Amino acid sequence: MDRPIYRQEGSTLIIQPYINHLQRVKIFCLIGILFLFLALFLWFRFSDFWQLPTSIGLCLSLLSLGYYFYNIQMKVVLDKGNSEIYQLIFNRYRINKISFSSGTIVSRSLNGRFFYAISPKSNAYGNASQISPFLTKESKRLQYEQEVLPLIEAFLKK
Incomplete structure (x- = not known):
C-alpha cells in the first residue's frame, strides 16, 4: 500500500x-485524451481514419473518469x-x-x-x-x- x-x-x-488506484486512473485518462488529440489531428490532416482513435479515447477517458468518481472517491466514514x-x-x-x-x-x-x-x-x-x-x-x-x-x-x- x-x-x-x-x-x-x-x-x-x-x-x-481504492485511493492507491489514482495514479493508474490518471494514466488511463491521459492516454484517452492523447487518443482524442490523435483523432482530431487525423480528422484535420487526412479527413479519414479518425473514428477508431475517437472511440478508443472516449472509452478510456470516460471509463477512467467513472472509476475515479465512483470507486476512488468512495469513502467509508466512521463517525x-x-x-x-x-x-x-x-x-x-x-x-x-x-x-x-x-x-x-x-x-x-x-x-x-x-x-x-x-x-x-x-x-x-x-x-x-x-x-x-x-x-x-x-x-x-x-x-x-x-x-x-x-x-x-x-x-x-x-
Whole structure:
C-alpha cells in the first residue's frame, strides 16, 4: 500500500480503499485524451481514419473518469460523534448507514478476490461497506491486517 487508505479528522475515521488506484486512473485518462488529440489531428490532416482513435479515447477517458468518481472517491466514514458508519459517494450521498453497536467487520470474497467489509450484525451477508482494497497478495493482506484493521477495530470499540 503506497498511500495510507485511512485518515482521522477529529472524531471521524475516513477510509478510502481504492485511493492507491489514482495514479493508474490518471494514466488511463491521459492516454484517452492523447487518443482524442490523435483523432482530431487525423480528422484535420487526412479527413479519414479518425473514428477508431475517437472511440478508443472516449472509452478510456470516460471509463477512467467513472472509476475515479465512483470507486476512488468512495469513502467509508466512521463517525464517533453520531456513532454511525456510512458510505459516502460523490462526497455527498450517504448510503449503508449502520450504528456502531450493530456493525461488525466481516471478510468476504468477490470472484476469488478477498476483502474486508463492515456490515450489520443482523445481516452479515447483506449490504456492506468495503473497507479494504482487494487483498490478493499475501504480503498486502498481512500488512492490512497488522496496520489498518486493528486501528478500525479499536475505533469501533471506543
